[in-house]
Amino acid sequence: MKKFVNDPQQFVPEMLKGIALANPDTLRYVPEYNLIHRADAPRDDKVTIIQGSGSGHEPAHVMVVGRGMLDAACPGDVFAAPPTDYVYETTKLLASPKGVLLLVNNYTGDRMAFEMAQEMSEADGVNVRTLFIDDDVAVKDSTWTVGRRGVAGNFFVMKAVGAAAESGADLDELVRIGEKVNSVTRTLGIALTACTPPAKGSPLFELADDEIEIGVGIHGEPGRRRAKWMPANEIVDEFLGAVVPDLPFERGEHVALMINGLGGTPISELYLLYGIAHEKLAAQGISVSRSYVGEYCTSLDMAGASLTLVKLDAEIEELLDAPAEVAVRVF
Amino acid sequence: MKKFVNDPQQFVPEMLKGIALANPDTLRYVPEYNLIHRADAPRDDKVTIIQGSGSGHEPAHVMVVGRGMLDAACPGDVFAAPPTDYVYETTKLLASPKGVLLLVNNYTGDRMAFEMAQEMSEADGVNVRTLFIDDDVAVKDSTWTVGRRGVAGNFFVMKAVGAAAESGADLDELVRIGEKVNSVTRTLGIALTACTPPAKGSPLFELADDEIEIGVGIHGEPGRRRAKWMPANEIVDEFLGAVVPDLPFERGEHVALMINGLGGTPISELYLLYGIAHEKLAAQGISVSRSYVGEYCTSLDMAGASLTLVKLDAEIEELLDAPAEVAVRVF
Amino acid sequence: MSTALDTAEFVIRTVAQTAVENEKYFGDLDSVVGDGDFGYSLARGFEQVLAHWDEFDRDDAGVFTVKVATTISSRIGGTSGPIWGTAFMRAGGGLRGKPEPTVDEVITALRAGIDGIKKRGNSDVGDKTLIDALVPAVDALEQSLLAGDDAATAVDRMAVAARTAADATSSMQAMRGRASYTGERSIGSPDAGAVAVAVFAERLAQTWNDQTANDH
């Protein structure tokens, strides 16, 4: 396995330590619970926003803790939802009188851990609400299924509620905003290669040199179907063909377009995809007024990308526009 | 070849178009010369700063054009210095009465193109100075060699002169600052895999599953030696063992530490390396007061990282601290 | 004659050791249509159970099992933490205060554990989860014991039933958990959790007599 790693079991703690050392003024690290939180959290005048999930999705979520975004992130091990106790202890430590908002990508393990933690915290008298994000169009949704997965679109929910919380919004208002943003956000992921968890040391699945996997999640699990490699123009057709009709996004609407790298794909390819998608959307009468290109929610070293569209209105644009300061930065 | 690409010959133009479409308010794209420049450049009250190089190093340099950084970047094709004409036309188009500063990573092809372009521009009466960056400690330097390569440390030179130019510094002052920053900046790169140029379609070299390449540049060319894979702690010893004694960086000094991803390595691994390096430096009495973790100067999809140290003083810290706005961003 | 507590200790220690030994195998099973962390999660959690082995209260089998459950749910992540934690918690609760539980009481406690998983996972028989191995395993155990077989024989029957049921999950489509995202593609490989249950049951069957031996 070709990775920068020591003992795979220490992969997550060693990464978290690096984040803390790189951001001594703004972040704190609590090793017992894989917890990264803002140095200034909790605050009495602000709802505390906590996101948990498995690790391996960096910069989500431990690297987007900061002003205008998350107050804390308590990841589990690679691809494993955090143990209930991590979430419970994190909630207890960062509880604000204005309440706590738990952001959870919709996966069985994460749902269980956060629901149990919420019950435990409420028993302690903490005012807690939980928001489930499920933007992945690859998963068929019905009452018979576990529902859709939360993937990169999650970033927009974090950003929106983060901005609103910073300006003093109360818990109910944050839930309203979060649910609204989630309801107008759609994502599809396409992988060129599988990813290799440090503890496993080998790829989670095999893809031939001319094969791609369409509809992948962010845990290296296989997607909905396998296809032959195709040129970027056709890849974008796959993305838009699945995402646009799903909401649907319609002629005359303004959207935010995110091309998210899954970890192993260079940003040059992401901008290439962005340019093609931007023009194909314009050709459909859908105008992109906000762009996001880079790595937001990854799947370790998987080569691939996801495309996310968010239907914009004045309220959402203003929240996305608000300033924020997070660990992952250029300067 | 597993890439998001259409016709490999259009890889660079299609990427540049994506950058322009994603940043309509701040950037302009001139297809004839692979030119990306600030919408507000040239300005009479500011020296114009232009960086050229081959493509394949994104975000360097086309994605770091913006306020406080570059005024323009005119890349060549993947790993190929831009044709002389691109540099000459770019210089002509963006010439400012305060002059033009050309930033060039020290490679034979780039040197030639920029020296020829400078001669041609000076013949036109434009005041041009050229700065060669050569921070790579992997290359033995002597009057008999072509000198060291410019790699990720280049970012610090761009940032420093960019900030100074923004505050009105003249051309001589920028040259002084750029040479000073370059003189206290050192980098080493280590690759876990080779990279695959779109036009070639296969890796530039083969590395066995248990091999790494130490002292690589940013063009997929082999490094100085091949070694067996080693744990992250030992990798960091390789980095510091080559970089620290080279300047040398000494006990009691303050440094900026950059862990730069080479394209295929996820940011989780980069933070893991950062944490280890930060602590090992502290143990040597060298304190890191500025951190940079992520992708700054890549080699397409190469898995690997480079470590850069910059010796800080008040002047350099202030310049690195100054605000800047570039295409590659989170929000 | 071994007490209920002895038996609980034997069963849990065997499961814990087997989980640690099979980390890679269970992980590979979870890689086929899952995310490959199942073996890692179980191993890390049960390692903790073994590490704190002597610290658990041992008032009776039930109290002991409840204490183990707390460690499991506090140390195991993913889906496995909550569901295995809940199962041990409910089963232990059913045995608490019963130093000498009857066969009925034991079976009822095990069923309580299964019901805990169903509730927590909003899942049931037929969803291609470990439930599909647990339910027939406990049924077989009950029938054998009610038929008057000795414990060793009953555990054998349980192991056979678990294995058969685990193998049978191959032909099922996952309706719950991460595997369900792959839809039809989940058909053709067994469910990782169900196979783990079979492996645990078989190990118990193989070693059952040694345990009782040790007590004499």
Add this chain to the structure above:
Amino acid sequence: MSTALDTAEFVIRTVAQTAVENEKYFGDLDSVVGDGDFGYSLARGFEQVLAHWDEFDRDDAGVFTVKVATTISSRIGGTSGPIWGTAFMRAGGGLRGKPEPTVDEVITALRAGIDGIKKRGNSDVGDKTLIDALVPAVDALEQSLLAGDDAATAVDRMAVAARTAADATSSMQAMRGRASYTGERSIGSPDAGAVAVAVFAERLAQTWNDQTANDH
């Protein structure tokens, strides 16, 4: 009898076509200790030369070559653009205004091209670059012509000398260009630029007679 302009057109067209045909081969040669773009850069540049073929001034061989040089340096990136552009520029300059150049004048012009590369590249014989193939090639051409051989024979000798010299670069260590970064590791493989020179010379030798044939 073909004019100097005819010959220049034939030589340059042959080189251009050969460069385009060998894009992959030249790129692979540059991958061993370089960055693999040599073939791509030459091919893209000479494609432009062929695309604009009819637009170049043809006052004489020198003017024609100079015009080609401008296209090369404006369209070829990397190290190759400046050095090949300079070579064509200097050689063309040496022939400008000489509709019927003497053997001496031709050789002097070619040497001017080589000197242009040396100056631009701060390089010389022994650095493991295309110079190591160009110099012996032109020397052989000169000797053969001075010995009274006809052009075809002289070009043959040139090709043989170029190939021998190109192969000999394998045992050299690169002192210039990207390959020099790998130090001792550059020993054992030939220099991409030198091999390209040999390939061009051999193609010229193979096709020399067709061209003169065409003129009759």
